[in-house]
Amino acid sequence: MIRYPDGRLSNQADATYCHFDSTCVSPADHRMCKTAGQWALTYDDGPSPEARPLLAALAKANVKATIFVAGSASYYNPADLKAMFDQGHEIAIHTWTHAALTTGTVKQIIAEVLYSEALVVKVTGVKPRFFRPPYGDIDNRVRAIVNALGYEVIMWDKPHNTQDTVVPTAEVLRMVNTWFTQPTAPGFISLEHNLNAAAINSSIAVLDAVIAAKAANAMPLTIVPVGACIGQSAYVGGAVAPGGAANGTAAAGPAGTVPTVVGAPTNTAAGATASQTAAANSNTQAVGAVAIVAAALSALFL
Numbered sequence: 001m002i003r004y005p006d007g008r009l010s011n012q013a014d015a016t017y018c019h020f021d022s023t024c025v026s027p028a029d030h031r032m033c034k035t036a037g038q039w040a041l042t043y044d045d046g047p048s049p050e051a052r053p054l055l056a057a058l059a060k061a062n063v064k065a066t067i068f069v070a071g072s073a074s075y076y077n078p079a080d081l082k083a084m085f086d087q088g089h090e091i092a093i094h095t096w097t098h099a100a101l102t103t104g105t106v107k108q109i110i111a112e113v114l115y116s117e118a119l120v121v122k123v124t125g126v127k128p129r130f131f132r133p134p135y136g137d138i139d140n141r142v143r144a145i146v147n148a149l150g151y152e153v154i155m156w157d158k159p160h161n162t163q164d165t166v167v168p169t170a171e172v173l174r175m176v177n178t179w180f181t182q183p184t185a186p187g188f189i190s191l192e193h194n195l196n197a198a199a200i201n202s203s204i205a206v207l208d209a210v211i212a213a214k215a216a217n218a219m220p221l222t223i224v225p226v227g228a229c230i231g232q233s234a235y236v237g238g239a240v241a242p243g244g245a246a247n248g249t250a251a252a253g254p255a256g257t258v259p260t261v262v263g264a265p266t267n268t269a270a271g272a273t274a275s276q277t278a279a280a281n282s283n284t285q286a287v288g289a290v291a292i293v294a295a296a297l298s299a300l301f302l
């Protein structure tokens with residue numbers, strides 16, 4: 001839940017914003033995996049030096065994850081971003097300032113994505129294709145813009161949100177341990193964080209639980225990064241990594257190219273409101289602005 005700049009809360013039923021918390025989801029958003037039994041491991045925020053123990057825990061558990069990084073944090077911690085990539089984790093975009101995008105202008109949203117993209121390209125040499133909006137805050141206008149920039153929207157399956165930024169580690173573990181016994185068709189995308197010490201500790205505890213379950217032959221799930229979960233490459237021009245193999249050799253796409261928009265999302269989201277319908281009408285205009293601003297920003301930064 002977030003509080004918007006005008007004071008509204010994201011879990012309030014109002015006609016102003018369309019938020020994941022208020023069941024405002026689109027079928028175009030990825031939340032589940034193609035294959036039964038898959039668990040796509042994702043972490044939001046960072047990179048930061050504080051999260052290095054999490055990277056070590058991922059290596060110890062011998063699993064690959066998808067990490068949605070903030071551009072600003074990447075700017076200050078490029079070595080940590082590179083370490084995540086070099087360890088074989090998928091790097092994905094989570095905006096520059098961790099902004100609530102539905103309240104931003106078209107140009108602000110484009111800048112949030114493309115500046116972050118430019119930095120990831122600069123540090124890793126790959127151009128990401130996966131995007132997650134901070135706070136899960138997204139509507140069809142934002143979807144149209146990020147799609148026009150070449151991104152797939154990656155959300156999470158709500159029952160597999162660990163709530164690790166607000167609940168203690170014991171509660172996170174209690175939840176995750178139920179995943180090891182419940183039916184898992186289709187597979188799912190979970191949500192964890194590497195935002196602060198508490199979330200990082202919870203994330204490490206989850207990996208320890210994974211190691212213990214594997215050792216006890218009690219792990220029915222196959223842990224994969226998002227690319228293997230949805231059957232797409234995490235990077236422009238990259239190969240899909242089946243089973244979560246490292247994919248650090250993907251070639252970077254041509255910098256600054258703006259992919260063709262194939263069918264901007266329609267307003268079929270559950271919980272869509274009249275204002276979202278009106279907003280959808282401006283999506284075409286927003287996407288038109290993408291090409292102009294994207295070209296300008298890319299020329300500036302790359």
Ligand SMILES: [Zn+2]
Nearest residue numbers: 044045134135
């Ligand atoms: Zn975040």
